[in-house]
Every structure is written in C-alpha cells, then in structure tokens.
Amino acid sequence: METAVYSARWLAVRRAVGAVGDRFADLLLAVPPHAMATADWTVADTAAHVVAISESYAAMLDPAGPAPPISALHDMMGDVTVDTVADLNEVGLRDLAERDPRALADRLRADIAAMLRATDGTDPGRPIDWLGGSRVPAAGVLAHLVNEMQIHGRDIARATGARWEVSAADAALFFELFLLGVTRYGYGRLLDWDRLERRGRIAVEFRSRHTEPAVMVLTDGLVTVEKPGPNVDVKLHFDPVALNLVLFGRLSRTRAALTGRIMVWGRRPWLLPAFLRKVRLPS
Structure with a gap:
C-alpha cells in the first residue's frame, strides 16, 4: 500500500x-x-x-x-x-x-x-x-x-x-x-490444519470501492499477497460489510452472491472454494 x-x-x-x-x-x-x-x-x-x-x-x-x-x-x-x-x-x-x-x-x-x-x-x-x-x-x-x-x-x-x-x-x-x-x-500457525495441502497456485484478486486492489495467492498451502497482474484465476468484487459477514459465518456465500454484494468471475472462478477452505476465519 x-x-x-x-x-x-x-x-x-x-x-x-x-x-x-x-x-x-x-x-x-x-x-x-x-x-x-x-x-x-x-x-x-x-x-x-x-x-x-x-x-x-x-x-x-x-x-x-x-x-x-x-x-x-x-x-x-x-x-x-x-x-x-x-x-x-x-x-x-x-x-x-x-x-x-x-x-x-x-x-x-x-x-x-x-x-x-x-x-x-x-x-x-x-x-x-x-x-x-x-x-x-x-x-x-x-x-x-x-x-x-x-x-x-x-x-x-x-x-x-x-x-x-x-x-x-x-x-x-x-x-x-x-x-x-x-x-x-507472517500468519504463523494460524492456518495450520491436519489436512493434506492442495498443490498448485490459486490467485484471487479482491476489489471494492473502498480498498486498493490486491491479490491473495495460495501456493502449495502458503498464502501471500501480490499486486494485481495478468496471472489471476479469480476476480472478486465485494461490499466490505458483506465480505466480513461471510468470512465470519454471519452471511452465506450464496446470499451474498444473489444480492450482488459479492461478485465472482475470472478465468477459473471454480477455484474460489478451495482457496477459502484454506484462507478462513473463525465463525
């Protein structure tokens, strides 16, 4: 930033x-x-x-x-x-x-x-x-x-x-x-779990009217932050209130999508659920 x-x-x-x-x-x-x-x-x-x-x-x-x-x-x-x-x-x-x-x-x-x-x-x-x-x-x-x-x-x-x-x-x-x-x-042990890590790379670009564009990347179980670029799998436009409610289990992803508060597209949008299984918060 x-x-x-x-x-x-x-x-x-x-x-x-x-x-x-x-x-x-x-x-x-x-x-x-x-x-x-x-x-x-x-x-x-x-x-x-x-x-x-x-x-x-x-x-x-x-x-x-x-x-x-x-x-x-x-x-x-x-x-x-x-x-x-x-x-x-x-x-x-x-x-x-x-x-x-x-x-x-x-x-x-x-x-x-x-x-x-x-x-x-x-x-x-x-x-x-x-x-x-x-x-x-x-x-x-x-x-x-x-x-x-x-x-x-x-x-x-x-x-x-x-x-x-x-x-x-x-x-x-x-x-x-x-x-x-x-x-x-450095998120330390926060995202540790006892599952096998998914191999490969998933890059998700986050955009909203209230934030600077940013890309979060999951690579072989490791999460990093990058600047927006061409090698993005999922593009996600979000209302910040809705995103926080989704991340903390107060609003379903389906309802957020149906009401237009979170919109997802890109070359491989089906990878978003795998990304969110790892990049998760307590609900």
Missing part, C-alpha cells in the same frame, strides 16, 4: 475504533443483558468477549504498560489456530467474570483510550506479536477490534431489535489493514 494511502487508513482506523467503541458501549446500556445474542452467548457474555479482546490489545500496543489482564489467555495465544480460537474465547469468558453492562462499557472505553494514547505518533506499520505466532501491523490490531465490535454489535442488535449500522468504509479496514497485514507480516 502506498504511504499516502496507508497514512489515510491509519487516521481512519483511529477514528473508527473510537466511534464504533462508543456506539458499542452505548448499545450495551440500551438492551437486556440476559438476552441471547448468539446460540451460546448472552449480550453480557458477548460484551465480556469484546472487552477481553480490548484489554489484550491495550496491553499488546503498550509494552511498557500494565501486564496482560488475563494471564491464562496470553499463555494460550502462541499455539492458537483459526480452528481453536473458540477455546481461547472460552478461557477469556471464564476468566473475565464481569457481566455488568455499565462496567463493561466503561472498561471498553478505557481500553480504547489507552490504545489510542499508546499509538499516538507511532508507526502504523509497527509489527505486533499476535495469535498463533503471527505478527500484525499496529493499524491491523485496531482494525481487528473495529471488526469485532461491528460483528458482535450486529449480533446483539439482531437479537434485541436494536439499531446497528456498519459503514462500508469502516468494514473495509479489516480487509486492508488486518487481513492483508497479517498475511504480509
């Missing part, structure tokens, strides 16, 4: 994490905490999950600050894969006992304020150690938290009838700053 574009995205993600954090905190105070936000989590559980993440990120982004608040969570982080994130989440929920919505909202706001202070004037590309031995640019850590609040805010709103909106520009930050960032910096 060009320096000027990256600088603009850095300003955007700093604004977004504060604004979305405020809206998420306000949402927690406006809905019943014991309502089921998902099949397994109440609104209060969902809020605690988000706060477990925000507290961890505040510690990651400020190495000189206080120790990580949930030691058991951080002991597990190095061995996590996409397929075992659920185990990490359960530890976070078990060890963060707070379920009062106002206390959780206050903690979230405080964590975000701490993150913004710790990264004020910092290099947005500063590498941060993340899950599974991966590394993420500082801007990507903020973008990941924005997406967590967007996804779980939607869960809470759908379950309680509250209003929740996600802007495409904010949603796009997850793809550009986090997903491409962790792929470029």
Whole structure:
C-alpha cells in the first residue's frame, strides 16, 4: 500500500475504533443483558468477549504498560489456530467474570483510550506479536477490534431489535489493514490444519470501492499477497460489510452472491472454494 494511502487508513482506523467503541458501549446500556445474542452467548457474555479482546490489545500496543489482564489467555495465544480460537474465547469468558453492562462499557472505553494514547505518533506499520505466532501491523490490531465490535454489535442488535449500522468504509479496514497485514507480516500457525495441502497456485484478486486492489495467492498451502497482474484465476468484487459477514459465518456465500454484494468471475472462478477452505476465519 502506498504511504499516502496507508497514512489515510491509519487516521481512519483511529477514528473508527473510537466511534464504533462508543456506539458499542452505548448499545450495551440500551438492551437486556440476559438476552441471547448468539446460540451460546448472552449480550453480557458477548460484551465480556469484546472487552477481553480490548484489554489484550491495550496491553499488546503498550509494552511498557500494565501486564496482560488475563494471564491464562496470553499463555494460550502462541499455539492458537483459526480452528481453536473458540477455546481461547472460552478461557477469556471464564476468566473475565464481569457481566455488568455499565462496567463493561466503561472498561471498553478505557481500553480504547489507552490504545489510542499508546499509538499516538507511532508507526502504523509497527509489527505486533499476535495469535498463533503471527505478527500484525499496529493499524491491523485496531482494525481487528473495529471488526469485532461491528460483528458482535450486529449480533446483539439482531437479537434485541436494536439499531446497528456498519459503514462500508469502516468494514473495509479489516480487509486492508488486518487481513492483508497479517498475511504480509507472517500468519504463523494460524492456518495450520491436519489436512493434506492442495498443490498448485490459486490467485484471487479482491476489489471494492473502498480498498486498493490486491491479490491473495495460495501456493502449495502458503498464502501471500501480490499486486494485481495478468496471472489471476479469480476476480472478486465485494461490499466490505458483506465480505466480513461471510468470512465470519454471519452471511452465506450464496446470499451474498444473489444480492450482488459479492461478485465472482475470472478465468477459473471454480477455484474460489478451495482457496477459502484454506484462507478462513473463525465463525
């Protein structure tokens, strides 16, 4: 990504994490905490999950600050894969006992304020150690938290009838700053699995109105990022909100395609499912 574009995205993600954090905190105070936000989590559980993440990120982004608040969570982080994130989440929920919505909202706001202070004037590309031995640019850590609040805010709103909106520009930050960032910096063990790796190359070009064009390439099980070029198998045009919902299992690929929010074409579009089996996120 060009320096000027990256600088603009850095300003955007700093604004977004504060604004979305405020809206998420306000949402927690406006809905019943014991309502089921998902099949397994109440609104209060969902809020605690988000706060477990925000507290961890505040510690990651400020190495000189206080120790990580949930030691058991951080002991597990190095061995996590996409397929075992659920185990990490359960530890976070078990060890963060707070379920009062106002206390959780206050903690979230405080964590975000701490993150913004710790990264004020910092290099947005500063590498941060993340899950599974991966590394993420500082801007990507903020973008990941924005997406967590967007996804779980939607869960809470759908379950309680509250209003929740996600802007495409904010949603796009997850793809550009986090997903491409962790792929470029090194995703460690995150995509490890016990299957045989598909041999060969699959190149998928991603385009949207809110992102710079980028190509993700799966070659013999290894994922890399390239600039757009002629040797592309699949072209994918996406609405960033829809793409994030698909990646996190909130929207089916079929529905996203039928509504035109994700469009796929190219010389070998049938390779996309094989690509997405490897390039996957927790749902």
